Amino acid sequence: AQTVTQSQPEMSVQEAETVTLSCTYDTSESDYYLFWYKQPPSRQMILVIRQEAYKQQNATENRFSVNFQKAAKSFSLKISDSQLGDAAMYFCAYISGGSNYKLTFGKGTLLTVNP
Amino acid sequence: EAQVTQNPRYLITVTGKKLTVTCSQNMNHEYMSWYRQDPGLGLRQIYYSMNVEVTDKGDVPEGYKVSRKEKRNFPLILESPSPNQTSLYFCASSSHLAGGPGEQFFGPGTRLTVL
Numbered sequence: 001a002q003t004v005t006q007s008q009p010e011m012s013v014q015e016a017e018t019v020t021l022s023c024t025y026d027t028s029e030s031d032y033y034l035f036w037y038k039q040p041p042s043r044q045m046i047l048v049i050r051q052e053a054y055k056q057q058n059a060t061e062n063r064f065s066v067n068f069q070k071a072a073k074s075f076s077l078k079i080s081d082s083q084l085g086d087a088a089m090y091f092c093a094y095i096s097g098g099s100n101y102k103l104t105f106g107k108g109t110l111l112t113v114n115p
Numbered sequence: 116e117a118q119v120t121q122n123p124r125y126l127i128t129v130t131g132k133k134l135t136v137t138c139s140q141n142m143n144h145e146y147m148s149w150y151r152q153d154p155g156l157g158l159r160q161i162y163y164s165m166n167v168e169v170t171d172k173g174d175v176p177e178g179y180k181v182s183r184k185e186k187r188n189f190p191l192i193l194e195s196p197s198p199n200q201t202s203l204y205f206c207a208s209s210s211h212l213a214g215g216p217g218e219q220f221f222g223p224g225t226r227l228t229v230l
Contacts, residue, residue: 045221105157
């Protein structure tokens with residue numbers, strides 16, 4: 001079974017600084033997708049970024065980028081120029097490329113942004 | 116507006132009183148799923164459905180039932196709720212894309228308390 005591990009239960013960053021959230025996963029599959037979701041205090045789950053395992057290029061969405069190391073099974077999220085609105089719980093998630101679209105989540109990292 | 120809706124958003128009930136949490140999506144998505152979120156555990160999948168009349172168990176299906184009679188609706192049924200089912204519940208839907216799983220859209224969540 002696939003597992004997703006987020007080793008940092010909590011992180012903090014100063015406004016305008018850069019922070020990196022860690023995520024590792026375990027799988028024997030070659031076809032899969034990785035995601036970072038943001039959950040602000042409103043509890044809404046918001047997709048931040050998506051990475052296809054077959055793509056070597058790291059995904060980027062504005063201030064958010066990933067460092068995808070397939071051999072190491074690592075998928076970290078970098079937030080540049082952190083803003084107060086980035087404060088949230090961040091979840092790393094894995095989904096198989098097979099017929100079962102099950103999302104397996106890590107336990108989350110709570111990010112605090114200090115003004 | 117493309118969205119996933121859940122009702123009710125908040126519910127307090129007593130042990131053993133049957134309840135249903137509704138979920139509806141307006142994006143014509145094939146795939147729908149239910150997750151529960153508990154502190155320190157992240158999100159765990161309860162049940163999922165790949166299409167109408169096709170459902171299967173996720174990681175924590177005990178005590179829950181689902182049905183998929185229509186493409187847009189995927190209700191979660193608790194026949195005899197117990198206090199350990201007190202949780203935050205999310206419904207999600209996704210389409211199948213040529214390149215793999217599409218983005219999973221999440222509902223706003225249902226906060227359930229079982230006394």
